[in-house]
Amino acid sequence: GAGVSQSPRYKVAKRGQDVALRCDPISGHVSLFWYQQALGQGPEFLTYFQNEAQLDKSGLPSDRFFAERPEGSVSTLKIQRTQQEDSAVYLCASRSGAGTDTQYFGPGTRLTVL
Amino acid sequence: TQLLEQSPQFLSIQEGENLTVYCNSSSVFSSLQWYRQEPGEGPVLLVTVVTGGEVKKLKRLTFQFGDARKDSSLHITAAQPGDTGLYLCAGHNAGNNRKLIWGLGTSLAVNP
Numbered sequence: 001g002a003g004v005s006q007s008p009r010y011k012v013a014k015r016g017q018d019v020a021l022r023c024d025p026i027s028g029h030v031s032l033f034w035y036q037q038a039l040g041q042g043p044e045f046l047t048y049f050q051n052e053a054q055l056d057k058s059g060l061p062s063d064r065f066f067a068e069r070p071e072g073s074v075s076t077l078k079i080q081r082t083q084q085e086d087s088a089v090y091l092c093a094s095r096s097g098a099g100t101d102t103q104y105f106g107p108g109t110r111l112t113v114l
Numbered sequence: 115t116q117l118l119e120q121s122p123q124f125l126s127i128q129e130g131e132n133l134t135v136y137c138n139s140s141s142v143f144s145s146l147q148w149y150r151q152e153p154g155e156g157p158v159l160l161v162t163v164v165t166g167g168e169v170k171k172l173k174r175l176t177f178q179f180g181d182a183r184k185d186s187s188l189h190i191t192a193a194q195p196g197d198t199g200l201y202l203c204a205g206h207n208a209g210n211n212r213k214l215i216w217g218l219g220t221s222l223a224v225n226p
Contacts, residue, residue: 045216105155
């Protein structure tokens with residue numbers, strides 16, 4: 001596709017379950033970002049990949065959060081033992097290079113933890 | 115953590131009115147971006163400003179970057195219902211192009 005895609009679009013999990021969120025960036029984009037966005041607020045940075053290397057994971061809220069991008073393309077954000085405070089929209093963005101050019105966002109995955 | 119403060123947080127106006135949204139920080143940013151986000155979608159970039167004092171226009175939207183590159187404003191003239199959405203500012207600190215610092219957003223509702 002032409003843009004960033006994310007799946008699933010909606011995920012409902014029971015507290016304690018593990019979830020995996022997928023991001024398909026724009027083909028050829030070097031940089032990939034994950035963000036967490038609470039309702040009505042701005043995104044908060046979680047982690048950043050340049051190709052397959054995870055260069056910054058300072059925004060991951062706990063060790064229950066794990067992200068990977070093994071082949072430098074598709075990325076997965078995994079949340080283990082989900083808690084209610086993990087409920088949010090998880091946004092993925094990709095960027096063609098490693099500079100400050102435009103980030104293109106996917107539609108997000110809305111995670112609800114019951 | 116360096117923050118971007120946006121104001122107002124919520125704004126409800128009538129069609130045809132003008133409005134200004136502000137984005138302020140105590141820190142200097144090498145560039146600052148404005149995004150618009152609609153429900154169920156990711157943010158979409160409207161503009162990037164990089165030079166202190168820079169003014170950019172996008173149809174009825176005017177963006178300004180402060181001289182000291184610590185603040186920015188978005189002015190909408192003759193707002194229309196289609197302008198409704200969440201407006202977000204985000205900036206890169208000098209020397210760190212890995213992540214954007216985001217404001218909390220301004221939720222704009224334009225009523226017909």
